[in-house]
Amino acid sequence: xxxxxxxxxxxxxxxxxxxxxxxxxxxxxxxxxxxxxxxxxxxxxxxxxxxxxxxxxxxxxxxxxxxxxxxxxxxxxxxxxxxxxxxxxxxxxxxxxxxxxxxxxxxxxxxxxxx
Amino acid sequence: xxxxxxxxxxxxxxxxxxxxxxxxxxxxxxxxxxxxxxxxxxxxxxxxxxxxxxxxxxxxxxxxxxxxxxxxxxxxxxxxxxxxxxxxxxxxxxxxxxxxxxxxxxxxxxxxxxxxxx
Numbered sequence: 001x002x003x004x005x006x007x008x009x010x011x012x013x014x015x016x017x018x019x020x021x022x023x024x025x026x027x028x029x030x031x032x033x034x035x036x037x038x039x040x041x042x043x044x045x046x047x048x049x050x051x052x053x054x055x056x057x058x059x060x061x062x063x064x065x066x067x068x069x070x071x072x073x074x075x076x077x078x079x080x081x082x083x084x085x086x087x088x089x090x091x092x093x094x095x096x097x098x099x100x101x102x103x104x105x106x107x108x109x110x111x112x113x114x115x
Numbered sequence: 116x117x118x119x120x121x122x123x124x125x126x127x128x129x130x131x132x133x134x135x136x137x138x139x140x141x142x143x144x145x146x147x148x149x150x151x152x153x154x155x156x157x158x159x160x161x162x163x164x165x166x167x168x169x170x171x172x173x174x175x176x177x178x179x180x181x182x183x184x185x186x187x188x189x190x191x192x193x194x195x196x197x198x199x200x201x202x203x204x205x206x207x208x209x210x211x212x213x214x215x216x217x218x219x220x221x222x223x224x225x226x227x228x229x230x231x232x233x
Contacts, residue, residue, distance in 0.1 A: 004158070031218075033220070035223075040124065040225060041225060042205060042223045042224055042225040042226050043159075043205065043221075043223040044223075045220050045221075045222075048218065048220060050218050056218060058220065090158055090159070092158075092159075099219070100147055100209045100219040101147045101164065101166045101209065103161045103164070104151075104159070104161070104221060106158030106159045106160065107158050108156070108157055108158045109156075109157075109158055
């Protein structure tokens with residue numbers, strides 16, 4: 001069974017803290033994504049990684065960075081958390097062979113609250 | 116640029132009634148279209164997708180969607196709603212990550228919350 005695992009389901013952090021959100025997939029997928037989900041706004045792409053050490057900015061990269069040192073792991077980093085980054089964060093992966101029509105497999109999400 | 120509009124942020128139906136969730140897209144190229152479902156406290160999972168060929172696409176759990184190019188629509192239907200269908204549904208279109216690039220992302224609509232009443 002395919003699996004995308006996000007390390008933390010719920011996190012509470014303080015303004016200014018550095019936050020790491022971890023995502024691991026066991027499907028040997030090349031492509032990995034970080035989306036942010038907010039009520040009434042749907043999902044918005046933060047960053048995309050198409051292979052190890054490769055990344056591209058999505059639609060809302062400001063305030064975020066990412067790391068992809070190993071194929072199975074994609075980390076989202078909030079260098080200095082702010083209250084407007086309180087949100088649900090969803091990680092997804094996709095096989096490169098699927099191209100533009102490949103299915104995205106999602107983790108269960110990490111709900112971050114910044115106080 | 117590709118975009119998706121879901122009409123109705125909340126749809127409520129009775130158990131056994133027809134489910135119709137509306138999605139319109141904007142695309143400058145032939146679109147690849149998707150419907151994903153999110154059950155409470157879970158990630159999204161693929162319901163169905165349209166790439167090429169037959170315009171009526173069947174998915175999991177009895178859902179289907181029809182691609183209508185003339186109407187730029189990809190509405191999701193199910194003949195008879197079940198309590199277990201209560202979830203949030205997202206329509207999405209495949210779009211280039213960046214202009215001129217070869218990587219693609221999914222651009223999602225804002226979602227439609229489906230409530231099923233007993």
